[in-house]
Amino acid sequence: VRFEPWMQASASARQSLETDLRAALALNKVELRKAMVVDQFKIYYQPQVSLPDMQLTGFEALVRWQHPVRGMINPDDFIPLAEEIGLIGLLGDWVMHTACRTAAAWPLLSNGRALQVAVNVSPIQLRERRALVASIADALAQSGLDAARLEVEITESALIGDACETLRSIKHLGVTLALDDFGTGFSSLSQLAHYPFDRLKIDRSFVRNLPDGADLTSADATHARWMIQAIASLGSGLDMCTIAEGVETIAQAEMVRAAGVTDIQGFLISRPVPEGDVLALVRRLDAASTDAIHIFTEIN
Ligand code: C2E
Ligand code: MG
Ligand code: MG
Ligand code: MG
Numbered sequence: 001v002r003f004e005p006w007m008q009a010s011a012s013a014r015q016s017l018e019t020d021l022r023a024a025l026a027l028n029k030v031e032l033r034k035a036m037v038v039d040q041f042k043i044y045y046q047p048q049v050s051l052p053d054m055q056l057t058g059f060e061a062l063v064r065w066q067h068p069v070r071g072m073i074n075p076d077d078f079i080p081l082a083e084e085i086g087l088i089g090l091l092g093d094w095v096m097h098t099a100c101r102t103a104a105a106w107p108l109l110s111n112g113r114a115l116q117v118a119v120n121v122s123p124i125q126l127r128e129r130r131a132l133v134a135s136i137a138d139a140l141a142q143s144g145l146d147a148a149r150l151e152v153e154i155t156e157s158a159l160i161g162d163a164c165e166t167l168r169s170i171k172h173l174g175v176t177l178a179l180d181d182f183g184t185g186f187s188s189l190s191q192l193a194h195y196p197f198d199r200l201k202i203d204r205s206f207v208r209n210l211p212d213g214a215d216l217t218s219a220d221a222t223h224a225r226w227m228i229q230a231i232a233s234l235g236s237g238l239d240m241c242t243i244a245e246g247v248e249t250i251a252q253a254e255m256v257r258a259a260g261v262t263d264i265q266g267f268l269i270s271r272p273v274p275e276g277d278v279l280a281l282v283r284r285l286d287a288a289s290t291d292a293i294h295i296f297t298e299i300n
Pocket of ligand 2: 060120153180
């Protein structure tokens with residue numbers, strides 16, 4: 001490979017991002033275990049609703065890095081780096097503690113149900129079974145959050161080695177488990193029944209290919225529809241719920257509902273919002289959920 005100037009540029013950009021990430025986390029290391037305010041990291045929350053009634057069920061916690069110079073950095077641009085340089089445990093621990101503490105203060109819905117919070121766990125964290133189980137148990141104990149209200153999300157690509165044992169230990173805490181980005185990285189379908197997952201999150205790539213109304217018969221659209229239908233029946237056959245990620249249009253919501261998917265998450269309902277906006281969103285979605293049509297018209 002010839003050395004190009006852009007390689008130099010991107011290598012030094014990466015180096016400075018790495019330095020900044022180390023500093024941002026080191027600064028707050030002492031506070032991390034107590035889940036106190038960490039200046040540069042923020043958690044955004046994206047609602048999840050059940051079908052067909054569009055009843056709010058909970059939120060997924062999605063971390064962002066508010067970089068003092070570069071502005072808001074999305075997780076896809078720093079989580080891999082945090083994993084690579086050995087800081088994902090620290091960051092993940094902070095997210096777990098903070099999300100649990102935040103969710104513990106959320107109000108009950110008007111139907112009397114409590115909201116769930118879903119937290120993403122990196123495959124690297126999954127490899128450190130004892131540290132991960134301790135982190136989740138501690139976050140529950142510190143926050144007082146009912147374990148049943150916490151959902152731990154694991155991506156499909158993490159299901160290697162002794163992952164199953166680790167998942168059972170996590171499940172033993174009383175939390176629920178979701179298999180994230182399902183359909184993009186799992187080679188052994190026959191193993192799926194042995195893992196203690198409560199729901200499958202259908203990867204956004206399938207939903208993205210659903211037609212937006214005009215192009216109902218394209219090959220991609222037909223395939224996407226079959227895939228989603230197949231995953232929905234796989235889920236129901238294995239006693240798992242299914243949630244479609246990345247639902248942006250009513251047409252997509254209607255199609256995944258027709259395919260038998262039980263829940264949705266996506267920009268149609270709301271983008272991820274900062275913690276301070278969660279309560280207003282809960283009130284709006286709670287009020288609208290008795291009338292799904294009302295939600296659809298209100299949002300578009
Ligand atoms: P994910 O867990 O699959 O999260 C869903 C991603 O899809 C989020 O991106 C969300 O903002 C985005 N999304 C949701 N609905 C829509 C939609 O309708 N359209 C489009 N175009 N996008 C939608 P985000 O927040 O950038 O997060 C990206 C990934 O970073 C996450 O994918 C997750 O794998 C990872 N991540 C986020 N927070 C954490 C964390 O605290 N720990 C770890 N280990 N990973 C995290
Ligand atoms: Mg996720
Ligand atoms: Mg996902
Ligand atoms: Mg994803």
